[in-house]
Amino acid sequence: MKHPLAVALCAALAVSALPVFAQTAGTGTASAAPATSAQRPADNPLFVQSTLDLRYPHFDQIQDAHFGPAFDAGMAENLREIEAIVDNPEAPTFENTIIALEKSGELLSRARVIFGSLNGTDTNDARKKIDADYAPKFAAHRDAVMLNPKLFARVDTLFKNVDSLGLDAEGKRLVERYHTMFVRAGANLTEAQKQEMRRINAESAKLGTTFSQNVLNEVNDSAVVVDTVEELDGMTEAQIAAAAEEAKTRGMEGKYVITLLNTTGQPPLPQINNRALRERVHKASVARGSRGNQYDNTEVISQILKLRAERANLMGYPNQAAFILEDSTAGTVEAVNDMLGQLAPAAVANAKLEAAELQAMIDREQAAKGEPTFQLEPWDWAYYSEKVRQDKYSFDDAQLKPYFEMKNVLENGVFFAATQLYGITFKERTDLPKYHPDTWTYDVFNEDGSQLAIFIFDPYARASKRGGAWMNSYVSQSELDGTLTVTANHQNIPKPQAGQPTLLTWDEVTTMFHEFGHSLHGMFSDVKYPFFSGTSVPRDFVEFPSQVNEMWADWPSVLANYAKHYQTSEPMPAELLAKVQAAAKFNQGFATTEYLGSAMLDQYLHQLPADQLPDGDEVMATEAAALKAAGIDYAPVPPRYRTPYFSHINGGYAAGYYAYIWSEVLDANTVQWIEQNGGLTRENGDRFRSTLLSRGGSKDAKQLFLDFTGHEPKIEPLLIKRGLAPDPKAAAN
Numbered sequence: 001m002k003h004p005l006a007v008a009l010c011a012a013l014a015v016s017a018l019p020v021f022a023q024t025a026g027t028g029t030a031s032a033a034p035a036t037s038a039q040r041p042a043d044n045p046l047f048v049q050s051t052l053d054l055r056y057p058h059f060d061q062i063q064d065a066h067f068g069p070a071f072d073a074g075m076a077e078n079l080r081e082i083e084a085i086v087d088n089p090e091a092p093t094f095e096n097t098i099i100a101l102e103k104s105g106e107l108l109s110r111a112r113v114i115f116g117s118l119n120g121t122d123t124n125d126a127r128k129k130i131d132a133d134y135a136p137k138f139a140a141h142r143d144a145v146m147l148n149p150k151l152f153a154r155v156d157t158l159f160k161n162v163d164s165l166g167l168d169a170e171g172k173r174l175v176e177r178y179h180t181m182f183v184r185a186g187a188n189l190t191e192a193q194k195q196e197m198r199r200i201n202a203e204s205a206k207l208g209t210t211f212s213q214n215v216l217n218e219v220n221d222s223a224v225v226v227d228t229v230e231e232l233d234g235m236t237e238a239q240i241a242a243a244a245e246e247a248k249t250r251g252m253e254g255k256y257v258i259t260l261l262n263t264t265g266q267p268p269l270p271q272i273n274n275r276a277l278r279e280r281v282h283k284a285s286v287a288r289g290s291r292g293n294q295y296d297n298t299e300v301i302s303q304i305l306k307l308r309a310e311r312a313n314l315m316g317y318p319n320q321a322a323f324i325l326e327d328s329t330a331g332t333v334e335a336v337n338d339m340l341g342q343l344a345p346a347a348v349a350n351a352k353l354e355a356a357e358l359q360a361m362i363d364r365e366q367a368a369k370g371e372p373t374f375q376l377e378p379w380d381w382a383y384y385s386e387k388v389r390q391d392k393y394s395f396d397d398a399q400l401k402p403y404f405e406m407k408n409v410l411e412n413g414v415f416f417a418a419t420q421l422y423g424i425t426f427k428e429r430t431d432l433p434k435y436h437p438d439t440w441t442y443d444v445f446n447e448d449g450s451q452l453a454i455f456i457f458d459p460y461a462r463a464s465k466r467g468g469a470w471m472n473s474y475v476s477q478s479e480l481d482g483t484l485t486v487t488a489n490h491q492n493i494p495k496p497q498a499g500q501p502t503l504l505t506w507d508e509v510t511t512m513f514h515e516f517g518h519s520l521h522g523m524f525s526d527v528k529y530p531f532f533s534g535t536s537v538p539r540d541f542v543e544f545p546s547q548v549n550e551m552w553a554d555w556p557s558v559l560a561n562y563a564k565h566y567q568t569s570e571p572m573p574a575e576l577l578a579k580v581q582a583a584a585k586f587n588q589g590f591a592t593t594e595y596l597g598s599a600m601l602d603q604y605l606h607q608l609p610a611d612q613l614p615d616g617d618e619v620m621a622t623e624a625a626a627l628k629a630a631g632i633d634y635a636p637v638p639p640r641y642r643t644p645y646f647s648h649i650n651g652g653y654a655a656g657y658y659a660y661i662w663s664e665v666l667d668a669n670t671v672q673w674i675e676q677n678g679g680l681t682r683e684n685g686d687r688f689r690s691t692l693l694s695r696g697g698s699k700d701a702k703q704l705f706l707d708f709t710g711h712e713p714k715i716e717p718l719l720i721k722r723g724l725a726p727d728p729k730a731a732a733n
């Protein structure tokens with residue numbers, strides 16, 4: 001009963017609970033200058049643990065100028081902690097080495113977590129500068145710890161004797177994961193190779209920051225300026241007013257500005273009747289990062305890819321993908337290629353069937369107008385698919401939106417489903433400081449009334465926010481630290497004008513459920529060690545619980561609870577709901593093809609050996625060749641992200657964008673299990689919580705899946721869900 005009209009693709013900032021010294025960002029020289037208590041200025045709130053509930057950050061006291069001193073002192077303090085571990089004359093033990101590492105880096109971690117989130121959600125020139133300045137310093141700090149031979153020797157000794165340490169399963173796994181982490185950072189390299197590694201990491205860190213700053217600058221710089229209101233025909237009054245307002249903000253009063261999101265597709269395209277304007281918006285979108293201006297990312301990504309290939313070679317792998325995938329649930333390049341290769345032909349075939357319907361609609365409409373027909377182009381897809389949907393199912397997104405007022409969806413939909421499943425409850429609180437006025441904060445309680453977590457909701461798009469949707473934790477649960485979770489969900493929902501309600505598209509509704517699935521994974525964490533907290537699981541597993549949570553968006557009893565007209569409180573008419581459900585697999589050929597385009601592009605670029613990687617001026621041609629080689633080069637459906645604005649492959653999803661569909665296999669199997677076992681019940685919620693959501697990374701990821709479903713993952717449920725195989729339920733009707 002899962003009907004995803006669109007699958008939320010968020011970039012979870014999920015694997016954030018790694019020890020702070022092990023987090024990536026590239027080099028410089030980390031100084032071990034001794035910091036005394038005098039260097040802990042009393043007026044810098046980052047230097048002390050927050051006194052607010054659950055260590056919720058003192059957003060009201062934190063200023064941008066506080067970060068640099070906290071980073072410097074935090075790195076110095078962390079290095080002293082590492083020295084103390086290394087210089088301990090006693091033989092290495094679990095306590096004096098592994099636990100000591102787990103407890104180290106408190107100041108640095110706190111400052112980095114808060115900075116990383118604020119810089120992503122509300123950046124400014126000061127934050128951009130700090131980010132650029134410190135990315136190489138953090139990389140150097142990481143190398144200083146991870147490439148420390150004496151430290152690794154202690155971890156290695158424990159690893160080799162792990163069975164005689166008297167540890168429980170979680171402790172044993174912690175030793176093993178620490179060992180793997182050190183080895184994969186280069187701890188086994190020779191000193192000369194380590195020097196190379198430091199250089200590569202330093203350069204990568206600088207380039208990574210440049211890449212992401214260019215992406216944001218290009219989104220803002222590529223906004224489309226429209227001279228007359230006539231050209232905006234088809235857009236709603238509220239959207240037109242917002243476009244006028246945006247023009248005013250940019251000093252172009254009297255004109256209209258259509259802002260862009262970071263995906264290839266742009267939200268107003270289904271509505272804009274003026275074909276020439278659709279073309280302008282689409283072309284502005286796909287040109288981002290390869291226009292030859294100061295924000296061009298082609299040379300940047302070329303250098304990043306080359307450095308990654310160099311690093312993989314240094315580590316003894318043929319390419320970056322082989323290196324990354326070894327430590328994933330998928331395990332090998334072959335497994336990923338095999339999975340994507342199975343899906344691509346079916347997805348493209350589906351997209352072509354959909355295109356034929358769109359072309360027929362174009363032909364009919366043009367004939368009715370007495371005008372010559374034209375061939376379907378990428379900028380026509382969203383527009384005509386909306387028409388075909390209306391024709392086939394006689395509803396459009398605009399009819400749905402009045403039933404999806406944002407806060408109502410959150411409280412009576414997303415929260416309601418969580419209460420039904422897990423017994424947890426929510427209460428908004430207004431006393432905690434905010435980092436931005438457009439955020440909401442909630443206490444989350446267990447069934448017995450004890451506090452479980454604090455949840456921050458930050459829904460709106462703004463020029464200072466990076467694209468997409470994501471979850472992050474400000475504080476992560478662990479028994480060792482005695483902490484519970486403070487988590488936040490971010491989306492890029494257009495903010496309406498003052499006084500207007502925020503009405504969501506179905507896509508935005510499911511994304512809200514998706515992101516909250518990540519937050520549940522964080523909140524329910526019940527592990528001993530910070531290393532394993534919440535979403536600290538492999539990339540190709542982390543999207544699984546969040547995708548499962550999407551299933552409740554249109555679960556009948558959940559939908560009935562929140563899908564109410566924002567003005568009249570009337571429930572969504574049953575026939576409209578039936579149409580929504582009937583249209584579930586509509587346009588899935590497009591959605592799967594645009595996703596696979598990016599996923600296969602990511603694999604192609606990261607599977608190339610170093611000597612075949614493109615130079616900057618060859619990047620776009622290589623992209624075209626990659627799509628062709630993968631059999632996913634279908635012109636009307638360009639990839640969801642093109643290389644120069646593919647933020648995932650710059651961030652933690654390099655060679656990992658396939659993770660969404662890999663997770664979706666697990667998701668589809670789990671949804672099937674839940675549907676066959678009673679659906680929305682406390683029993684199912686508790687089972688999911690106890691076997692999987694609470695376990696974080698403390699157990700092998702695949703085992704967590706097996707614990708819940710009791711069987712190996714099968715691909716059929718995914719194929720059915722995506723309309724790539726016939727649905728036996730539909731056939732039975």
Ligand SMILES: [Zn+2]
Nearest residue numbers: 010012543546
């Ligand atoms: Zn996600």
